Amino acid sequence: MRNKLVNERKRRNLTQKQVAEALDISLVYVRKIEKGERNPGRETMLKFEKLFGIQDRILFEDLFQVCYDT
Template sequence: MKRIDLINERSKRQLSREEVGKALGISTIYVRKIENGERNPGRETMVKFAEFYEVSERRLFPDLFDITIENNIEID
């Protein structure tokens, strides 16, 4: 699942993936994989993106914060 807000934040600043990667200290390929949802960033990298774009981690990575609660679970 593509992370649309993450891609949009980079695009609206007219930055290339290479520029973002250099600013965050990660590879261009890793930026692409994170944006496309092919890889999940670690906590530190997620924070770097959020601080760089000045946007919350929850907005940039909604798929990582989506909690699904299944029915019929008993908790003792």
Template sequence: MEEIDTSSTKKRGFLIKVRKKRKLTQKQVAEYLNIHTSTYANIERGDRNPSLEIALLLSDFFGVDIRLLKR
């Protein structure tokens, strides 16, 4: 599990960093989550908090502790 700073700016940067490190597009992550690309983009930018269900999926997908994705 990767450790991250839980401030929204650091969290936002983490989601972008881990997605790009895995050479994934926002569209690919959104498809895995079964949500619109714009919804995932809003989560990634910190404009929207993920639901518990989406946070669990992101936690599993990126291999991070769920507590780091919920605010």
């Protein structure tokens, strides 16, 4: 689960439906993004960034982690 994303939405007293409408994406997609079942594309990440005023690297930190596999 993407806790920072969920916590930010709740802090602003927004429902998943309200977020979906504000970003012009489906409610199901918002749910799956929050659960970590789907990864948003760059455009969608920027929509979340603009809505919450928080960098996408913070909201979706799992997608920006660097892993050195040797």
